[in-house]
Amino acid sequence: MAKLVKNEEEIMLADAARGFLDDAAPLTKLRGLRDAGKTHDPALWTEMAQMGWTGVLVPEEAGGSDMGHAAACVLAEEMGKTLAPTPFLSTAVIAATALRQVASDRATAALSKIADGTVTYALAIDEGKKFDPETVELTAEKDGNGFRLSGRKRFVVDGGFADRLLVLARTDGGLTLFDIPADRAGISRNATPMIDSRDAAEIDFDKVEATGEDVLGQVDAAMTVLQPALEAGQAALAAEMTGLAAGAFGMTVGYLKERKQFGMLIGSFQALQHRAADLWCECEVTASAILHAGRMLDSDPQAATLAVSLAKARAADTAQRAVQEGVQMHGGIGMTDEFDMGFYMRRARVGAEWLGDYGYHAGVVARLRGF
Structure with missing residues (x-):
């Protein structure tokens, strides 16, 4: 397959995002938030809303910029390079895509609030150790004209501070x-x-009241709304992980050009050059898969599943390789908290599990290819 590359508009978007994020959300920002016991930066989210990023998938009639999934992936990739701590994936990508599947005044109003940055969402779907939407056990029992939700959701990313929840329940x-x-x-x-x-x-639901208006889409037909949202989130998460890999790779190459052993730059050692070149190739191929997934979601979303799962599986594997090589080539310093490589390693681990791990998506790819 020929290598896919960013077009002129995507390059311009990436450059603009890079300039903003390097200043507004460098890795030192994440370290500072962690040391202060905080998990996200509301001020950064507000700035992103002002730039139109929160409305990247929101229709223009609802106040969004409606740039499309490929553009969302470009933004997510740049955020991955500095590990920007925002609810971009859960709100601007997953929730916005789900709400777009529903033609109602309420959904349009919710999309407007996402676009202007005044509301955040979290996806409450996981219950077991692995991503498996079909095995949901949280119940929504009929109660008059509404429902009562009971059960527990785990691994709800951004769930501690989100204003609203998208909850998958069994009816x-x-x-x-x-x-x-x-x-x-x-x-x-x-x-x-x-x-x-x-x-x-971890979120507990104790006979939580839900009316018919709280149903997103149709009763008993969640996947009609949720599947496009999940695939949008998986593609954007894969893009973030690709950016993560690029960030870790750049940090590693910079170290190879500075560190000396035996009076020589370690970047001159052929063995390390080969390892770096191999990793660069993996990053480039994975970046192509991400671009393809985003463009498929824009042009033919009904046929995008294979491209999305391939992108997520590759991104998980590439990010893991990038951080492992980064730690090893840095030697002992790579394992210390004082050095930033550890932030990339930890984010790669979380990203690999969220919305389906390598095994889940490799299984999807195998099934769709007839194996």
Whole structure:
């Protein structure tokens, strides 16, 4: 397959994002937030809203910039390079895509709030140790004209501070997706910083009331709304992980050009040159897969599953290789908290698990290819 490359508009968007993020969200910002016991930066989110990033997938009639999934992936990739601590994936990508599947005044109003940065979302879907939407056990029992939600969700990324929750529940005839405020009576959140210093929560639902208006889409037909949102999130997460790999690679190459052993720059050692070249090739091929996934979501979303799962599987593998090589080539300093490579390693680990790990997506690719 020929290598896919960014077009002129995508290059301009990436350059603009890079200039902003290097100044507004460098790695030192994440370290400072972690040391202060914080998991996100509301001020940064506000700035992103002012730049139109929060509305990247919001229609123009709802106040968004509607740049498309390929553009969302470009932004996510640049955010991955500095590990910008924002709810971009959960809100601007996943929630916005889900809401776009529903033609209602309420959905349009919610999209407007995402675009102007005044509301954040979290996706409450996982319950077990692995991503598996079809095995949801949280129940939504009929209660008059509405429902009562009972159960527990785990690994709800951004769930500790999100204003609203997209909750996947089991109803009598299948699965139903609900859009409810995170502070509704009966909801209790136990937020815990993850190893990458970001927020995740375990959320309990104790007979939480939900009306028919809280249903996003149709009862018993959650995947009609949720599947496009999941694939959008998986593609953007893969892009973030590709940016992460590029950031770790750049840090490693910079070190190879500075560190001396035996009076020589270690970057002159052929063995390290070969390892760096091999990693660069992997990063480039994975970046092509990400571009392809984003463009498929824009041009033919019904046929994008293979491209998205291929991108997520490759991104998880490439990011893991990038941080492992980075730590090894830095030697002992690579394992210390004082050095930033550890932030890339921890984010790579979390990203590999969220929205389906390598095994999950490799299985999807194998199935779609007839194996």
